[in-house]
Amino acid sequence: MTAPPPARLLIAGVGNIFLADDAFGPEVLRALAARPLPDGVRARDFGIRGLDLAYALLDGYDTAVLVDAAPRGHRPGTLSLIEPDPPDRTAPDGIPPEAHGMDPARVLALAAHLGDGPLPRVLVLACEPAARTGADADIAPGLSDPVRRAVGPAVDALRTLVPLLLDDPAATLPLSRPDQSGTPRTAALPHLTAGGVHDQ
Numbered sequence: 001m002t003a004p005p006p007a008r009l010l011i012a013g014v015g016n017i018f019l020a021d022d023a024f025g026p027e028v029l030r031a032l033a034a035r036p037l038p039d040g041v042r043a044r045d046f047g048i049r050g051l052d053l054a055y056a057l058l059d060g061y062d063t064a065v066l067v068d069a070a071p072r073g074h075r076p077g078t079l080s081l082i083e084p085d086p087p088d089r090t091a092p093d094g095i096p097p098e099a100h101g102m103d104p105a106r107v108l109a110l111a112a113h114l115g116d117g118p119l120p121r122v123l124v125l126a127c128e129p130a131a132r133t134g135a136d137a138d139i140a141p142g143l144s145d146p147v148r149r150a151v152g153p154a155v156d157a158l159r160t161l162v163p164l165l166l167d168d169p170a171a172t173l174p175l176s177r178p179d180q181s182g183t184p185r186t187a188a189l190p191h192l193t194a195g196g197v198h199d200q
Contacts, residue, residue: 006040007062007166010120011158012053013045014068014104020140021076021129021147024069028125028154035159040166050107057108057122058115062169064122065161066104067154069129069147076130077146079154081161081173083123084108121169123161125154 013029015022029045037043042061046053057064072080084105104124111119130144143151164171 007169008060009041009162009165009169010056010059010061010064011037011041011043011162012056012064012066013043013047014053014066016048018141020131020142021069021127021144023141023143024127024129024147024151024154025067027143027148027151028067028158031151031155032158038162038166041162050103050110053107054111054114057111057119058117061120063165064120065158065165066122066124067158068104068124068126070124070126071129072126074128075146076128076144077150078128079150079157080126080128081123081157082126083121083173086112086119086122123173125157125161127154 011029011032013025013027015025017023017026026045026047029043032043044056046056053066070080070082072078074080086108104122108119108122127147127150130146131140161173164173
């Protein structure tokens with residue numbers, strides 16, 4: 001019997017380095033590069049290149065972890081692990097999803113629209129920003145203190161997740177799930193509870 005091919009994992013930094021805490025994803029990817037990752041793992045800072053990320057998601061990965069700043073109503077610096085629902089491959093009214101910008105949900109919808117094969121399992125390692133992020137934010141390079149303190153724990157979280165996901169891309173993880181109203185509930189990441197970076 002032939003052994004299955006080894007799993008492949010993409011770690012993608014997402015965010016604009018000129019918009020304060022939106023630079024969280026790129027900063028985590030920069031810190032992650034300090035030590036080599038196992039075979040089968042590709043770590044890349046996509047910045048605000050949503051189209052590039054959409055095509056990368058079609059490149060045969062089993063799992064992708066997007067690292068991003070995401071306001072979810074928690075204390076600044078809080079890390080959450082989220083698994084978004086798979087996108088609908090049919091665009092409403094036949095209009096393709098937005099190809100510009102870097103909203104992860106839109107990038108997933110674009111990847112689903114561009115490809116006909118299965119998408120990888122997608123997880124989002126999200127950090128609650130302290131400073132306003134998004135297209136309407138003022139240019140302000142540099143992370144806020146609580147988000148800067150979350151960079152190291154985010155790297156630790158990724159280094160914990162990598163072997164689990166390489167061993168089993170469908171591994172059960174402590175994820176956030178939407179409640180009945182569609183509002184995500186956040187599950188704590190047990191190894192991140194020290195140093196004020198946690199889920200409550």
